[in-house]
Structures are given as structure tokens and as C-alpha cells.
Amino acid sequence: MTRTGVYPGTFDPITLGHMDIIRRGAHLVDRLVIGVTTNPSKSPMFSLEERMEMVRREVEQLGRNISVVSFDSLLMDFAEREGASMIIRGLRAVADFEYEYQMAGMNQQLNDRIETVFLMADVSLQPIASRLVKEIALYGGEIHKFVSPAVADEVRARVERIGRKGS
Template sequence: MSEKIGLYAGSFDPITNGHLNIVRRASKLFDKLYVAPMTNTSKNYMFTYQEKKNFIEAEITDLTNVEVIDSQGKLSTQLAQQLNAGFLVRSMRNPDDFGYESGVASINKVLDKNIETVFLLANDKYATISSSMMKEVAKFGGDISEFVPPAVAQALIKKLRKE
């Protein structure tokens, strides 16, 4: 039987506890799970690829089948092909995400008909969390400690104070 390999790609700017919950749950579905901080040309990033990679790696040290990889300048389907990943992991928090994510899945299916998209619904506890919302709350002095790892909260506050 062939190894089940999944790829969870996202901008992760910054990684939230919701993203990490998806990583933990997806790690149980696959023999190998790759997590890939990606580039979305329509977004302005606060954190560098290396910072995002470091944040994720610090939080998944106990997950032996998960690896954070460099994915800069590639489409998710291209990266999946390179990794022999047959599955793209995507998460949805609400009905609005469904519309967007189903469109992404459709495009990915056209790009590679052999790759399946697996949708994981956000845990209720994390259903309202988004990276952009965390930046906004932190910018105006709100407490984000319940929504992101401590190192992310500290880095976010530090970067926002420089602006």
C-alpha cells in the first residue's frame, strides 16, 4: 500500500492556534504531512518565510510525521507533485470560507486531476480566528494570547510597535 502524503499550504501570517489545530488533526490522517507557508500575491506579509517556518516548527516538535517545507514561488499543486502528495489539506471556518475554498479546490483539480482536496472544519473554539484579525486586534492593544502561540503574540506586538 502506498504512503498517504498530505500537504497543508497557507500563508500562515501569522500561524494561529486554529491553523495548528488543523495541523494536529491532519497529522492523524496521513503517514506524512507537509506544512508549507506559501506566497499569496494579493497579500502583504508581516512575517518572512523563515519567521513563519520557525513559529510552526516550534509548535509541532511532537509530531514526528509533520515537516515544514520551503514552498516559495510554487503553486500548491506543483509542490504536491514534487512531494508525491496525493492530498491537499484545506480548512474552513464558516460558510464564507466554503465559497472561497471550493473555488480553490476546483482550480487545483483542473491543474492536477490526481490530487484530492481534503477539507477540515475548524474546531468551534477557533472558528472566528483569522491571521488578519489577529494583526488588527494586536495593533490596537487587544489580548491575542488565547488565539496564537506565545512566541507569535510577542513577535506580532514587537513588529506592530515598530510601525
């Protein structure tokens, strides 16, 4: 039987922290599905299609057991459709844990056959958040420590198109 895990997120943009969790999560399952979603409470810099392509490009060298799928539904419905037995979530700090703990409890109420597994981000990557990467870029800061060179180029190009702040 194939053990499938789902790693959901908006990935706007995908960071080195996300890549750390993807690399490590892929070792826990036979098949890892990266679920790229929309979040009504966030204003994405990149469209869903752009984020999907970005994630696909970034993970293509990691192995054949990783697929990238978009979804716009309850996470547990998506996980069920993918045949997942676990949700993989990355934690950076205590604040993440409080939110993720609440979400895991709600998800368990929706489907108790799917476990949530938390992976701590590598210590060097813990401060990285997509929201902060975008903010740094929008104010002209350097983001190469937080994302791959290709993603940094895409973010810089998008900032040039929409305009920097504070200039």
C-alpha cells in the same frame, strides 16, 4: 506506500486554528507537509523565513510525521513534488467554503490525482483568522486567545517595532 498530505498557507502568523487543523490533519496521513508560501495579494507582517521558523517551532512537539517546507509555485506543482495524494484545507465559515470550493475545482483541473480534503475548524476556533489577529494587535488588543504565547510575544514585538495604529 506512504500517504502524504500538504497543508498550505501563509501562516502570518500561525494561529490556534491552524494548529487544530495541523493536529487533526496529521492523523489522516503518514506524512504531513506544511507548505508555507507567499501570497501576492497579502502584505505579510513576518518574512517567509520568520514564518517558517515560527511554524517549525509550533509544530515540533506534534510528531515526526510533520515537516515544514516553503514554496513559491502553484500549489498542485508543489504537492506533486512532495508526492502528496491530498491537500488539507481548513474551513471556518460558509464564506471560506465558497472560496475553497472554487480553488479545489481549479486544482482538480490542474491535477486530478490529488484530492482536496476539508476539515472544519473546532467551533471555539472558527472566528480566528491571521488577518484579524494582526489587526487586533496593531490596535493594541490582546491576542492570547488566538495564538500560542510564543507567537503572541513575536506579534507584540513586531507591532512595537512597526508601531501601533490609533495611538
